[in-house]
Amino acid sequence: MRIRRVGIFHTIGWTAGGSDMHAFVWSFFGTIAALAVGAAVVVFSARTVLRRVVGRAVRRVVTDPYKENVAEMLPAFLRMPPHLAIENSLRAETGTLIERPFGSALRLSPWQRLVFSPAQLHPMPIDPTTPVDVSLTVGPYARRPLRLDIPILLGAMGFGVGVSEKLRLALAKGASAAGTAVNTGQGPLLPEERALARKMIVQFHTGHWARFSETFRFADAVEIRLGQGASAGVGVVLPAESIEGTARERMRLPAGQPAVLPSRFPELTCPEDLAHLVEYIRRQTDGVPVGVKCCAGRFLERDLDAALAADVDFICLDGAEGGAKAAVPVLQDDFGLPTMYALCRAVRHLARRGKRDGVTLLVGGGLFTPGECLKAIALGADGVYLGTAALWAMTHVQVAKAVPFEPPTQLVYYNGKLNDQFDVERAAEHLRKFFASFVEEMKVGVRALGKTSLRDLSPDDLMALDEQTARITGVRPAYGGGDSDAESSGCLGNTVPRLVN
Numbered sequence: 001m002r003i004r005r006v007g008i009f010h011t012i013g014w015t016a017g018g019s020d021m022h023a024f025v026w027s028f029f030g031t032i033a034a035l036a037v038g039a040a041v042v043v044f045s046a047r048t049v050l051r052r053v054v055g056r057a058v059r060r061v062v063t064d065p066y067k068e069n070v071a072e073m074l075p076a077f078l079r080m081p082p083h084l085a086i087e088n089s090l091r092a093e094t095g096t097l098i099e100r101p102f103g104s105a106l107r108l109s110p111w112q113r114l115v116f117s118p119a120q121l122h123p124m125p126i127d128p129t130t131p132v133d134v135s136l137t138v139g140p141y142a143r144r145p146l147r148l149d150i151p152i153l154l155g156a157m158g159f160g161v162g163v164s165e166k167l168r169l170a171l172a173k174g175a176s177a178a179g180t181a182v183n184t185g186q187g188p189l190l191p192e193e194r195a196l197a198r199k200m201i202v203q204f205h206t207g208h209w210a211r212f213s214e215t216f217r218f219a220d221a222v223e224i225r226l227g228q229g230a231s232a233g234v235g236v237v238l239p240a241e242s243i244e245g246t247a248r249e250r251m252r253l254p255a256g257q258p259a260v261l262p263s264r265f266p267e268l269t270c271p272e273d274l275a276h277l278v279e280y281i282r283r284q285t286d287g288v289p290v291g292v293k294c295c296a297g298r299f300l301e302r303d304l305d306a307a308l309a310a311d312v313d314f315i316c317l318d319g320a321e322g323g324a325k326a327a328v329p330v331l332q333d334d335f336g337l338p339t340m341y342a343l344c345r346a347v348r349h350l351a352r353r354g355k356r357d358g359v360t361l362l363v364g365g366g367l368f369t370p371g372e373c374l375k376a377i378a379l380g381a382d383g384v385y386l387g388t389a390a391l392w393a394m395t396h397v398q399v400a401k402a403v404p405f406e407p408p409t410q411l412v413y414y415n416g417k418l419n420d421q422f423d424v425e426r427a428a429e430h431l432r433k434f435f436a437s438f439v440e441e442m443k444v445g446v447r448a449l450g451k452t453s454l455r456d457l458s459p460d461d462l463m464a465l466d467e468q469t470a471r472i473t474g475v476r477p478a479y480g481g482g483d484s485d486a487e488s489s490g491c492l493g494n495t496v497p498r499l500v501n
Contacts, residue, residue: 081105087329100332101409102388103230103323103366108338111372113469114462115478119450126447133453134439134446136383138181138221138360139289139313146199146221146289149179150439151377151454155323155364155387156203156225156293158187160247161238161259162325164419165190166427167412170394172196173424174431181220183385186210186261188250194218203293204281206235206262209251216284221314224277226303227295229322229365232335235263242415271306278310289313291360295322295335296342301349308353314360316385317342321366323388325413339365340379344473347380356380370441378457379473393434394427 061071077085083105090098119125126132138146154175159168162185172193175182181199188209194200202219204210216222227233238259243251251259267277274292281290291314292307307315319339324332337345343363350356364385367373373384391412399408401421410416446454449461463478464470470477 097328099326100329101324101326103327104321104329104332106321106333107366108320109340109366110466110469110472111340111367111375113465114375114473114475115465116374116378116445116449116461117463118448123450125450126452128444128447130447130452132443132446132451133455134443136360138362138383139291140360141358142289142313143287144220144289146181146201148181148199148383150435151383151442152178152373152435152438153180153201153362153383153385154182154390155385156183156185156223156228157325157387157391158185158203159190159193160187160243160250160414161185161207161261162187162414163412164414164416164422165192165246166419166422166424167394168193169196170422170424170427170431172200173428174394174435175199177428177432178435180435183223186225188212188247189215189218190250206265207251207259212252213284216281219285219288221289221291222281222285223314223316224274224281224290224292226292227318228293228324229295229318229320229336229339230324230332231327232295232331233263234331235261237261247414271302272309274306275310278312289360291315291362293318295320296337296345297335300337300342300345304346304349305353308350308355308359312359314362315346316362316364317346318385319343319363319365322364339363339367339376341472343376343379343381348474370438370445373438374442374445374457375462377454378461379459379475390431390434394431396427396430398423398426 061069066072080088087098087100134150136148136151138148154171157163157167157171159165168187168190169192171182173196176196176198179198181201182193182197183201184203186203186205186207189202189212199220200218201221201223202215203223203225205225209215238261240256240258243253243259248255253259265277267273267280278290282288291312292310293316294303294307295318297303304315317339319342320332320336321339336342343361346361346363347356350359350361360382361380362383362385363376363381364387367376367384367386368389373386376384395408395411398411398421402408402410402418406417410418411422413419442454446452446457449457451457459473459475462473462475464473464475465478467477469475
């Protein structure tokens with residue numbers, strides 16, 4: 001064998017001659033050319049076929065009478081959005097209650113109708129390197145306050161009753177790295193999760209497993225769950241087949257028995273009984289902050305008075321836009337006050353009762369962006385719960401393991417078909433990065449207002465773009481002047497007292 005040069009290529013030819021090699025080269029390039037021509041023919045033919053098919057379909061849509069026209073679905077979907085058509089189909093298929101994940105699709109709080117007033121000369125903005133204080137203290141007057149690095153907390157996602165053990169571990173790791181607290185939700189406590197979590201809010205709910213004495217020893221704060229935005233104050237019965245394995249063991253449920261979460265606490269026969277429950281929990285936990293979580297309704301102020309009479313350290317308001325692992329659509333769409341309405345009413349009432357500087361006010365429900373959270377804090381919230389936004393951030397690129405054949409929730413549900421494929425470390429790191437980016441963006445907003453601390457924000461930093469939003473929030477209308485306006489009331493008046501850490 002010898003090396004011969006053919007054109008610019010070095011090729012291998014037999015010593016008997018180069019004719020075989022020349023034939024190979026010509027055959028190779030001939031094959032490439034044939035493939036190129038074939039591909040061109042296929043593309044041209046496909047375009048022709050596609051044009052004919054699409055053209056025929058378009059002609060049918062624009063010529064067939066409505067009774068024979070598939071386009072009749074378009075005006076129907078304008079009257080009834082696709083997700084409602086799907087839900088009605090599910091009702092027709094099952095004949096039973098359906099449960100929707102994540103919460104209502106309705107955007108009831110007009111956060112987009114509020115804008116901040118940027119600092120320029122009056123006042124002046126802050127240099128981008130200036131530190132901004134975004135820390136939060138929950139229950140500043142409790143014997144053992146809960147101190148967090150950031151004002152964003154993780155919403156309740158219960159193990160077993162909702163999400164998997166892997167998700168709970170990722171929540172604990174990500175929250176700890178971000179400097180915030182994880183909330184147990186209505187599920188049983190996982191010792192492995194407690195070992196990973198720097199700060200943990202234990203939810204005291206109506207399930208019997210919430211009363212296990214060892215649970216209280218792990219609490220950095222206790223949240224008495226009276227209700228939530230997505231499911232109001234109703235209870236739930238989880239079928240026995242959905243509670244198997246580790247969750248059943250942690251709940252100490254006998255085999256075959258469903259998990260029952262009653263609508264009411266047996267200890268609460270009237271609002272005045274709440275004080276006894278708060279005192280009992282305080283003794284069990286040696287002085288950590290004790291608060292209540294509730295959805296907001298017409299009698300919000302009466303509920304707040306009962307909580308204040310019970311001497312709670314914090315109040316968590318869950319607006320109507322709040323999410324859940326699964327809840328009946330009628331409760332998500334048609335019950336409760338929107339988050340913004342509830343927040344402003346609560347701030348006003350706490351101020352009237354002289355409790356604005358002693359009770360931490362947390363709010364959640366339908367808040368997804370740094371700007372929305374910053375607006376909630378300016379209106380008087382001390383901290384914000386994130387649930388759905390944080391969950392999507394955690395799953396991030398991992399949703400590719402599920403779609404298009406399964407919904408992403410199958411990665412994180414307790415009985416999810418794909419929860420074994422969920423990567424804990426990856427999810428925890430994405431959650432950490434999400435919180436870091438989220439809070440840094442909030443800091444930029446604070447500097448743009450000419451301030452260096454979240455606690456300096458007030459309704460005077462906001463402007464309302466329409467009269468209705470101005471009336472809901474008490475914020476100065478954007479179409480008015482600045483100092484020429486007689487007064488700016490905000491949620492409280494000219495000033496909003498802030499918590500002192």
